[in-house]
Amino acid sequence: xxxxxxxxxxxxxxxxxxxxxxxxxxxxxxxxxxxxxxxxxxxxxxxxxxxxxxxxxxxxxxxxxxxxxxxxxxxxxxxxxxxxxxxxxxxxxxxxxxxxxxxxxxxxxxxxxxxxxxxxxxxxxxxxxxxxxxxxxxxxxxxxxxxxxxxxxxxxxxxxxxxxxxxxxxxxxxxxxxxxxxxxxxxxxxxxxxxxxxxxxxxxxxxxxxxxxxxxxxxxxxxxxxxxxxxxxxxxxxxxxxxxxxxxxxxxxxxxxxxxxxxxxxxxxxxxxxxxxxxxxxxxxxxxxxxxxxxxxxxxxxxxxxxxxxxxxxxxxxxxxxxxxxxxxxxxxxxxxxxxxxx
Amino acid sequence: xxxxxxxxxxxxxxxxxxxxxxxxxxxxxxxxxxxxxxxxxxxxxxxxxxxxxxxxxxxxxxxxxxxxxxxxxxxxxxxxxxxxxxxxxxxxxxxxxxxxxxxxxxxxxxxxxxxxxxxxxxxxxxxxxxxxxxxxxxxxxxxxxxxxxxxxxxxxxxxxxxxxxxxxxxxxxxxxxxxxxxxxxxxxxxxxxxxxxxxxxxxxxxxxxxxxxxxxxxxxxxxxxxxxxxxxxxxxxxxxxxxxxxxxxxxxxxxxxxxxxxxxxxxxxxxxxxxxxxxxxxxxxxxxxxxxxxxxxxxxxxxxxxxxxxxxxxxxxxxxxxxxxxxxxxxxxxxxxxxxxxx
DNA sequence: CTGAAAGCGCTTACAG
DNA sequence: CTGAAAGCGCTTACAG
Numbered sequence: 001x002x003x004x005x006x007x008x009x010x011x012x013x014x015x016x017x018x019x020x021x022x023x024x025x026x027x028x029x030x031x032x033x034x035x036x037x038x039x040x041x042x043x044x045x046x047x048x049x050x051x052x053x054x055x056x057x058x059x060x061x062x063x064x065x066x067x068x069x070x071x072x073x074x075x076x077x078x079x080x081x082x083x084x085x086x087x088x089x090x091x092x093x094x095x096x097x098x099x100x101x102x103x104x105x106x107x108x109x110x111x112x113x114x115x116x117x118x119x120x121x122x123x124x125x126x127x128x129x130x131x132x133x134x135x136x137x138x139x140x141x142x143x144x145x146x147x148x149x150x151x152x153x154x155x156x157x158x159x160x161x162x163x164x165x166x167x168x169x170x171x172x173x174x175x176x177x178x179x180x181x182x183x184x185x186x187x188x189x190x191x192x193x194x195x196x197x198x199x200x201x202x203x204x205x206x207x208x209x210x211x212x213x214x215x216x217x218x219x220x221x222x223x224x225x226x227x228x229x230x231x232x233x234x235x236x237x238x239x240x241x242x243x244x245x246x247x248x249x250x251x252x253x254x255x256x257x258x259x260x261x262x263x264x265x266x267x268x269x270x271x272x273x274x275x276x277x278x279x280x281x282x283x284x285x286x287x288x289x290x291x292x293x294x295x296x297x298x299x300x301x302x303x304x305x306x307x308x309x310x311x312x313x314x315x316x317x318x319x320x321x322x323x324x325x326x327x328x329x330x331x332x333x334x335x336x337x338x339x340x341x342x343x
Numbered sequence: 344x345x346x347x348x349x350x351x352x353x354x355x356x357x358x359x360x361x362x363x364x365x366x367x368x369x370x371x372x373x374x375x376x377x378x379x380x381x382x383x384x385x386x387x388x389x390x391x392x393x394x395x396x397x398x399x400x401x402x403x404x405x406x407x408x409x410x411x412x413x414x415x416x417x418x419x420x421x422x423x424x425x426x427x428x429x430x431x432x433x434x435x436x437x438x439x440x441x442x443x444x445x446x447x448x449x450x451x452x453x454x455x456x457x458x459x460x461x462x463x464x465x466x467x468x469x470x471x472x473x474x475x476x477x478x479x480x481x482x483x484x485x486x487x488x489x490x491x492x493x494x495x496x497x498x499x500x501x502x503x504x505x506x507x508x509x510x511x512x513x514x515x516x517x518x519x520x521x522x523x524x525x526x527x528x529x530x531x532x533x534x535x536x537x538x539x540x541x542x543x544x545x546x547x548x549x550x551x552x553x554x555x556x557x558x559x560x561x562x563x564x565x566x567x568x569x570x571x572x573x574x575x576x577x578x579x580x581x582x583x584x585x586x587x588x589x590x591x592x593x594x595x596x597x598x599x600x601x602x603x604x605x606x607x608x609x610x611x612x613x614x615x616x617x618x619x620x621x622x623x624x625x626x627x628x629x630x631x632x633x634x635x636x637x638x639x640x641x642x643x644x645x646x647x648x649x650x651x652x653x654x655x656x657x658x659x660x661x662x663x664x665x666x667x668x669x670x671x672x673x674x675x676x677x678x679x680x681x682x683x684x685x686x
Numbered sequence: 687c688t689g690a691a692a693g694c695g696c697t698t699a700c701a702g
Numbered sequence: 703c704t705g706a707a708a709g710c711g712c713t714t715a716c717a718g
Binding site: 045047048049050051052053054055060062075076079080083084087092093094095096097111112113114115116251277278281282283 | 388390391392393394395396397398403405418419422423426427430435436437438439440454455456457458459594620621624625626
Binding site: 014015016017018021027028029030033052054055056057058 | 703704705706707709710711712
């Protein structure tokens with residue numbers, strides 16, 4: 001039915017080895033032969049079979065991107081970045097969302113993915129320690145996006161949580177705010193504690209005291225940010241600025257301020273972290289720390305391809321810089337949006 | 344190195360055919376043998392090779408989801424829906440973003456995908472007419488998400504553009520608005536003209552005249568919505584309500600209203616279409632027509648799996664219902680968000 | 687219920 | 703520069 005490498009070889013009057021060579025460019029083929037083969041392929045509309053290639057070459061030209069749950073404001077940019085970098089190298093992207101699966105099943109699935117793809121990118125610290133070790137033992141090419149158990153030696157990619165937070169809080173201090181609170185994330189997440197570390201560091205560098213009552217915990221969600229801000233507004237006096245460890249919490253916090261008949265930034269300034277798309281559209285637009293998910297996706301793929309191609313040693317963690325995006329919630333005035341946002 | 348079906352067979356003291364049978368459940372195997380085989384598989388931590396299976400069975404258990412460009416506010420929910428439905432049937436999802444590729448190359452890539460996946464979902468009407476015909480001729484299992492050339496007979500899935508628009512405009516009329524404008528999409532898109540059709544239908548049903556000066560064109564982007572609203576605000580009198588054919592245009596329009604020192608909904612009411620995530624966070628929150636991208640993704644995969652498994656005839660187009668999400672930009676009062684949005 | 691064997695469509699030493 | 707041939711790890715008639 002479908003043309004195979006045999007059909008092409010026959011039509012071109014050469015052996016299948018030769019067809020394979022022009023297909024892959026793995027060896028010199030004379031120009032004349034090459035031309036004959038290409039013509040035959042064109043005429044037959046030949047498509048090499050990916051499974052056969054995968055079996056023979058022991059390489060699939062695909063990368064699997066695994067998510068804990070396929071939701072949240074981040075993963076779309078991540079996928080886009082990964083897809084861009086993958087297609088640059090003629091790789092394909094297999095998406096797996098480990099949504100509601102039991103752990104045991106997950107281990108099975110990761111195994112399966114391992115034969116469908118040449119390497120795995122694990123996003124959002126899904127995989128428990130033992131799976132990681134298991135995958136490493138099997139010598140699966142691997143990179144983790146996000147947090148990683150400290151005692152494993154997997155390659156991993158992270159945003160600069162400490163530096164980003166420090167920059168945000170320093171900016172608030174430069175505005176003249178002195179009573180700066182923080183809504184932090186859950187203690188279990190290293191992302192959260194890194195961002196708190198940045199907050200403290202900024203205070204220390206600028207010579208401000210660190211008051212524990214100004215740090216309240218959230219859970220990275222809007223609702224938890226709303227509640228946390230509620231608690232901060234009961235302090236006397238209320239903080240003059242708040243740094244939230246995620247935009248979602250900042251958005252919740254902003255609603256709490258509105259509901260208390262106060263204004264951002266006049267009564268309380270607010271800065272978030274992440275720069276999710278929504279941050280541009282809050283009222284006022286949210287000043288926040290941009291973490292480049294597109295770039296992280298690209299970097300993850302490129303790094304993984306490196307590991308697939310050269311079996312280098314591993315264990316490094318790459319920190320991607322963040323940038324402070326200044327909008328209005330911090331007290332700065334910005335341009336509004338008719339300027340940009342074309343298309 | 345890695346265990347194969349031979350390793351397992353040897354260890355279990357059976358033939359590879361038997362191992363294959365318990366792996367796939369394709370034929371009765373006695374309980375005793377089955378147990379032996381399973382134990383051997385466990386002990387060896389055996390993972391069947393996907394490429395070998397693909398080659399032998401001529402089926403890959405994967406579906407490719409192809410995007411014109413992997414961006415915009417929709418595709419993430421679409422991917423999530425597709426992934427959920429795929430994993431329910433033990434399929435995997437291959438993501439391909441036909442970003443900046445030339446058309447010729449795309450044809451090549453679609454061919455390649457065809458051997459890596461058992462079926463294709465084409466999102467956002469990327470594929471020109473001739474590719475579609477080409478794919479159909481090759482008998483590739485196919486479903487299109489979105490617009491489709493009217494003279495082809497591919498299966499396709501669409502939101503109820505006409506009905507959704509009609510419901511939105513009817514809601515505005517019930518609010519008492521009479522001078523209702525529309526910001527439409529580009530004429531080339533059937534989505535756009537379907538939504539305009541719904542607008543006209545609502546006016547007609549409610550006995551309102553259709554004034555051509557109240558319909559201005561946009562390009563589905565924020566900036567074009569901003570510009571379009573600018574033109575509407577020059578009319579005398581200005582419209583008392585505006586239906587925008589996309590949320591992105593509605594968001595641009597809202598900014599134009601603010602910049603003109605007018606208020607939504609007091610001076611102009613506003614309704615969008617799509618219900619992108621941002622719509623909840625505009626000020627005021629945007630009333631809009633929700634189109635269920637998650638559901639469309641799931642439906643697309645299920646439909647495709649049907650076609651893969653039973654080679655039924657094709658050509659139908661499924662219309663998914665939309666729902667009007669009432670927030671505040673239309674003039675209704677809503678609850679605000681501290682109620683919902685937990686986690 | 688189980689096995690021997692052919693075949694899926696490629697890649698890649700090995701010769702020449 | 704080119705070809706003959708083995709092998710990748712499965713599935714699936716065909717026998718029994």
